[in-house]
Amino acid sequence: MIRRCCELLLCGVVLLSPVSLGAQQAPAQDTSKPTPRTADGKPDLNGVWVAGPDLLKAVIESEKGANGSLLISINPQKLDALAGGRAAPALPKPGDPNYDADAVRVAQLKPGDPGYDRDKVAIARRKLAPNQPPYKPELQAKVKDLAEHQTRDDPAFYCKPAGVPRIGPPSQIIQTPTAVVFLYDSENVFRYIPTDGRPHRADADDTYMGDSIGSWDGDTLVVDVTRLTDDTWFNQDGAFHSTKTHVVERLHREGDVLSYQATVDDPEVFTRPWVMNPRRLKPSSDLLEEASPCRELDESNLVNFDRH
Amino acid sequence: MKGHFKSLGFGLCLSLLLSAPLWAHHSFAAEFDGSRSVAVTGVLTKVDWTNPHIEFSVDVNQDGNATTWTCAALGPGVLRHAGVNRDDLKIGEKVTVRGYPAKNGGNHMYARVVEFSDGHKIMTGLNVTGADQ
Numbered sequence: 001m002i003r004r005c006c007e008l009l010l011c012g013v014v015l016l017s018p019v020s021l022g023a024q025q026a027p028a029q030d031t032s033k034p035t036p037r038t039a040d041g042k043p044d045l046n047g048v049w050v051a052g053p054d055l056l057k058a059v060i061e062s063e064k065g066a067n068g069s070l071l072i073s074i075n076p077q078k079l080d081a082l083a084g085g086r087a088a089p090a091l092p093k094p095g096d097p098n099y100d101a102d103a104v105r106v107a108q109l110k111p112g113d114p115g116y117d118r119d120k121v122a123i124a125r126r127k128l129a130p131n132q133p134p135y136k137p138e139l140q141a142k143v144k145d146l147a148e149h150q151t152r153d154d155p156a157f158y159c160k161p162a163g164v165p166r167i168g169p170p171s172q173i174i175q176t177p178t179a180v181v182f183l184y185d186s187e188n189v190f191r192y193i194p195t196d197g198r199p200h201r202a203d204a205d206d207t208y209m210g211d212s213i214g215s216w217d218g219d220t221l222v223v224d225v226t227r228l229t230d231d232t233w234f235n236q237d238g239a240f241h242s243t244k245t246h247v248v249e250r251l252h253r254e255g256d257v258l259s260y261q262a263t264v265d266d267p268e269v270f271t272r273p274w275v276m277n278p279r280r281l282k283p284s285s286d287l288l289e290e291a292s293p294c295r296e297l298d299e300s301n302l303v304n305f306d307r308h
Numbered sequence: 309m310k311g312h313f314k315s316l317g318f319g320l321c322l323s324l325l326l327s328a329p330l331w332a333h334h335s336f337a338a339e340f341d342g343s344r345s346v347a348v349t350g351v352l353t354k355v356d357w358t359n360p361h362i363e364f365s366v367d368v369n370q371d372g373n374a375t376t377w378t379c380a381a382l383g384p385g386v387l388r389h390a391g392v393n394r395d396d397l398k399i400g401e402k403v404t405v406r407g408y409p410a411k412n413g414g415n416h417m418y419a420r421v422v423e424f425s426d427g428h429k430i431m432t433g434l435n436v437t438g439a440d441q
Contacts, residue, residue: 062390067428072390074434119337151338292384294359298334303411306337
């Protein structure tokens with residue numbers, strides 16, 4: 001996969017990859033610990049949750065030089081170790097529904113091969129990944145077009161919240177007998193989710209995080225989300241949607257592992273509900289902190305539609 | 309604190325490794341030419357310590373004319389993790405900034421390293437081409 005630090009450096013940062021990574025999964029043995037419970041007997045979801053190792057600590061290194069100089073670099077060995085922990089998904093074969101001969105060819109290019117471009121390899125691999133959003137056939141061309149113009153059209157490039165479900169699982173959960181609060185350190189957004197049996201608000205406006213109500217299905221917290229604005233994508237590859245989007249999130253704690261799964265339906269654009277790849281999180285003792293302000297400063301300097 | 313969800317900013321793509329959201333960012337290749345280098349010398353006049361990447365301005369005297377260069381770099385999360393703080397870029401300091409020029413030919417660049425008048429250097433971006441400048 002990624003072999004050299006210099007191969008990493010040609011693209012900026014993207015939003016989430018929907019693929020769950022072996023290297024970032026909480027160890028299986030963590031599920032064998034007793035599941036902490038709150039006074040009302042529910043699984044205790046309180047705390048800060050992280051997907052895996054701190055990538056900055058894992059791969060970014062700095063070295064102090066003469067006169068207080070500071071050099072920043074990527075540690076390729078650590079990067080390889082992280083990449084190696086991830087099983088490469090099998091590419092589709094001729095006859096498979098998502099087979100695309102050209103994408104398969106690009107996805108298999110290695111550094112040094114003629115035509116190798118790391119960004120294009122990443123895009124091809126995402127295109128061929130299983131579990132694509134199930135768009136209606138007549139809308140697939142629009143998704144493709146949006147994806148190809150992502151570097152200009154992705155709402156998230158303009159400091160807008162990723163929104164539910166693209167933002168992923170919460171960074172911190174605050175749980176009371178009648179409500180849970182989801183906090184996100186990536187974008188300074190929050191969700192207040194009543195769990196007292198009330199229905200959705202009748203007067204809610206469409207927002208990035210939507211209107212959420214929670215309930216317990218046994219030991220699983222189920223969050224039902226409606227009233228989401230259509231000013232977001234589900235992923236970086238043009239997955240647009242309507243305001244009819246309905247998301248159901250399921251959070252289940254087993255020992256020290258919090259499983260998170262979102263199911264997305266949008267009858268305007270999908271042929272069926274889309275069950276997104278699950279995430280596994282582990283507790284962290286870190287403190288949540290407000291992110292630096294976000295400013296979009298680059299659009300006027302873009303000269304092409306290259307993306308990553 | 310942690311950097312689990314912080315922006316890495318320009319020049320660093322870990323998308324194959326990440327399942328967590330980050331501030332989204334345009335492609336480096338849509339904006340900068342990693343095959344060329346550029347260096348400007350001038351005075352730091354502005355620092356935006358923002359996501360998805362920081363940006364600072366340098367007033368440069370070019371052929372008797374004052375021009376302002378804008379310099380994009382890594383994100384605040386990765387810079388702080390690496391030990392670079394906003395105070396390391398002081399308004400009014402004379403600096404030389406080396407990096408990769410914008411493809412549009414404007415006074416804009418990806419800032420890889422900032423050199424100060426006392427000789428010390430602070431890296432604000434990563435080596436895109438793999439070749440030292």
